[in-house]
Amino acid sequence: MATKRSVGDLKEADVKGKRVFVRVDLNVPLDENLKVTDDTRIRATVPTIKYLMERGARIILASHLGRPKGITPKYSLKPVVPRLSELLGITVEMANDSIGEVVEKSIAALPNGGVVLLENVRFYKEEEKNDPEFAKKLASLADLYVNDAFGTAHRAHASTEGVTKFLKPSVAGFLMQKELDYLVGAVVNPKKPFAAIVGGSKVSSKIGVIESLLEKVDILILGGGMIFTFYKAQGYSVGSSLVEEDKLGLATSLLEKAKTKGVSLLLPTDVVVADKFAADADSKIVPASGIPDGWMGLDIGPDSIKTFSGTLESTKTIIWNGPMGVFEFEKFAVGTEAIAKKLADLSGKGVTTIIGGGDSVAAVEKVGLADKMSHISTGGGASLELLEGKSLPGVLALDDA
Numbered sequence: 001m002a003t004k005r006s007v008g009d010l011k012e013a014d015v016k017g018k019r020v021f022v023r024v025d026l027n028v029p030l031d032e033n034l035k036v037t038d039d040t041r042i043r044a045t046v047p048t049i050k051y052l053m054e055r056g057a058r059i060i061l062a063s064h065l066g067r068p069k070g071i072t073p074k075y076s077l078k079p080v081v082p083r084l085s086e087l088l089g090i091t092v093e094m095a096n097d098s099i100g101e102v103v104e105k106s107i108a109a110l111p112n113g114g115v116v117l118l119e120n121v122r123f124y125k126e127e128e129k130n131d132p133e134f135a136k137k138l139a140s141l142a143d144l145y146v147n148d149a150f151g152t153a154h155r156a157h158a159s160t161e162g163v164t165k166f167l168k169p170s171v172a173g174f175l176m177q178k179e180l181d182y183l184v185g186a187v188v189n190p191k192k193p194f195a196a197i198v199g200g201s202k203v204s205s206k207i208g209v210i211e212s213l214l215e216k217v218d219i220l221i222l223g224g225g226m227i228f229t230f231y232k233a234q235g236y237s238v239g240s241s242l243v244e245e246d247k248l249g250l251a252t253s254l255l256e257k258a259k260t261k262g263v264s265l266l267l268p269t270d271v272v273v274a275d276k277f278a279a280d281a282d283s284k285i286v287p288a289s290g291i292p293d294g295w296m297g298l299d300i301g302p303d304s305i306k307t308f309s310g311t312l313e314s315t316k317t318i319i320w321n322g323p324m325g326v327f328e329f330e331k332f333a334v335g336t337e338a339i340a341k342k343l344a345d346l347s348g349k350g351v352t353t354i355i356g357g358g359d360s361v362a363a364v365e366k367v368g369l370a371d372k373m374s375h376i377s378t379g380g381g382a383s384l385e386l387l388e389g390k391s392l393p394g395v396l397a398l399d400d401a
């Protein structure tokens with residue numbers, strides 16, 4: 001496994017009275033009223049923050065939320081503050097920016113053990129560009145750097161990678177360490193047969209991962225928004241379903257590669273289609289090859305659930321990232337919930353089950369099955385890239401142990 005695990009240890013850092021910049025992943029799902037619908041990622045940040053609070057550090061939290069283009073109020077991190085404050089037992093202060101004078105003033109006023117949350121770092125385009133000037137500005141806010149954002153460790157951005165060039169020491173937080181310890185162990189030498197289930201909506205960033213997954217897994221099950229690019233590549237009509245037109249060639253070559261490698265690549269054979277993207281849409285079940293014009297696929301159908309469940313029976317390790325459908329709408333949550341139940345059931349029979357990703361974990365939490373799984377990971381894309389054998393830039397950038 002290329003990703004290093006022996007990263008600098010937070011326990012060796014002297015933090016009393018120091019300004020500690022902690023990159024966390026608070027990219028949580030919000031509903032239309034901007035209410036947090038799953039707090040897994042917030043809870044996961046608590047051990048590192050509490051540890052620093054107890055040792056008198058002055059804590060500066062930074063995160064992104066969503067994929068905003070410039071300053072966008074609906075992607076503010078403000079909705080996270082009440083739950084975070086409750087979990088930490090203090091009032092977390094919210095800054096209105098992530099760099100600059102206002103932020104510097106809030107930090108100067110922070111008492112030992114105090115916590116300030118910076119506004120969404122992606123409100124600056126420089127964050128995703130990993131702009132060195134922006135990274136320098138972030139670095140200037142603090143005396144040391146802790147990366148606890150495992151969910152964003154596969155992104156080489158200013159607050160996950162660039163900042164470490166200007167702020168030392170740069171060490172891993174407890175969540176980062178825990179995720180690496182578990183996932184590297186579980187995927188380097190998985191018990192076989194090994195299956196990956198990939199769905200969700202981040203098609204363009206995850207379809208590329210499939211190529212490497214075909215080298216690692218025995219079974220690959222696809223669902224969610226991922227499938228329509230594969231259908232279209234096979235000449236099926238997909239109505240108004242989510243399709244990445246520029247990935248049709250890649251989809252065709254992946255189907256070929258799976259055959260050559262002897263990997264069972266399973267696509268749903270039936271889908272639940274909707275006449276609009278809404279909770280109260282009209283819906284019907286159609287064969288995968290027959291999505292009518294004007295309809296969009298929002299869930300996998302009952303035959304697919306049956307086939308997927310049967311196939312998973314034979315496995316010893318399963319990693320799942322990306323919901324099977326738009327589970328936020330009850331009507332289209334059936335496939336995701338059925339797969340969650342299947343994995344919980346297999347977990348009880350000794351199969352290693354790993355669920356990763358903000359929305360996938362939210363779906364499993366929603367049906368109350370999270371504690372039945374072997375490992376709940378705060379990273380979807382990050383855990384898939386680890387599985388591919390890739391180095392995670394956010395981890396590579398940290399000091400060596």
Ligand SMILES: Nc1ncnc2c1ncn2[C@@H]1O[C@H](COP(=O)(O)OP(=O)(O)O)[C@@H](O)[C@H]1O
Pocket residue numbers: 199200201202203223224225226242297298299321322323324325326327328356357358359360361380381
């Ligand atoms: N068929 C589909 N069409 C559009 N969106 C979908 C479809 N199936 C699932 N999704 C959406 O995918 C989103 C989660 O995708 P993603 O971010 O890739 O997962 P994760 O956060 O678990 O990594 C969910 O909000 C869900 O509604």
Ligand SMILES: O=C(OP(=O)(O)O)[C@H](O)COP(=O)(O)O
Pocket residue numbers: 025027066067151152155202356357358359378379380381382
């Ligand atoms: O939610 C995340 O990734 P995930 O959906 O793959 O788990 C991370 O916060 C990274 O977000 P990004 O994929 O917008 O860089």
